[in-house]
Amino acid sequence: MKILALEFSSRMxxxxxxxxxxxxxPAAVATGSDLGSRGTRAFQLITTVLKEAAWERDDVDTIAVGLGPGSYHGVRVAIAIAQGWxxxxxxxxxxxxxxxxxAAMLVLKGQQAPFIVVIDAQRGEFYxxxxxxESGVAREVCALRLAKTAEIHDCLNSGKNVFGPDSxxxxxxxxxAFPTAATVGFLAAKMPTETSGASLEPIYLREPAFVKAPPPRFA
Structure with missing residues (x-):
């Protein structure tokens, strides 16, 4: 299986x-800090990786996408590329x-004690x-949820191991610490089922909130 992995949920x-x-x-890895206004930088990263890995586009049989949470724009760009491909x-x-x-990246780098991953959710909250x-593998013991900033400060003040990007x-x-495309690819290789293109959606725990605009006023 040859996997092209995309991880655009943070600034890295x-x-x-x-x-x-x-x-x-990983046969090749490319990292950038900016996708460009239309995601053009993303295609430059992909071209660089395929060239360094000596892969043709037709060699890729699987695309793995980091679904966030994180940068909504970045994740959407990654999903759009995967769906189009x-x-x-x-x-x-x-x-x-x-x-x-x-979490998987932290364990690969030697993290052994329990830890917390936090990702900025805006509005004074974090994921x-x-x-x-366990046996060299990160095991989730408390599922992803929204937490107030004060709760994360309490974790830090109590000496817990807290990691996260852009915060x-x-x-x-x-x-x-930042999630990486390499660990996205490694995790995808262990997953038995694929995801339909239409089902790829950013991980976003809030219900959509819309404010209805008032009707136009005519003089």
Whole structure:
């Protein structure tokens, strides 16, 4: 299985070419901090990764997408690329939680103690998921949920291991870390089922809120 993985949920966007198999390493990884106003930077990252991996576009049989939570724009760009690719090339699509990808990356880098992943949810809240480490694998022990900023401060003040992207200015003491396309690809390789293109949606725990505009007033 040759997987093209896209992780655009934080400011550190990345693309990886991952060949599934025991002990496999990503064939190539490219990282950027800006997708551009129309996502053009994303295609530059993809082109770079395919070239470095010596893959043709037709070699890709699976596209894995980090579904967030995180940057709504970034995740939407990744989903749009995956959906368009699947129409043109009939590849498998697999969606992966970006929080799980971040947790997996931390364990690969040596994290052994229980930890918390937090991702900015705006409006004074954060997405929070709690993990423990069992046999070298991150296990979610408290499902992803919304938490108030004060709750995350309490976790930091009590000495808990708290990691997350793009939040150092609002959460002093957080250990900054970013989900990576490589771990999105590795997690996707272990998933038995694919996701239909129409079912790929950003992970977003809030109910949509709309404010109805008042009717126009005519003099």
């Amino acid at each position: 966007r990345s693309v990886a070419a991952v060949k599934a198999g025991p002990g496999e390493q 699947s129409v043109a090339k009939k590849v498998r699509l697999i969606g992966v939680s970006s929080a799980d990808a971040l 929070r998921a709690d993990y423990t480490v 150092a200015d609002r959460l002093p003491g957080i250990r900054e």
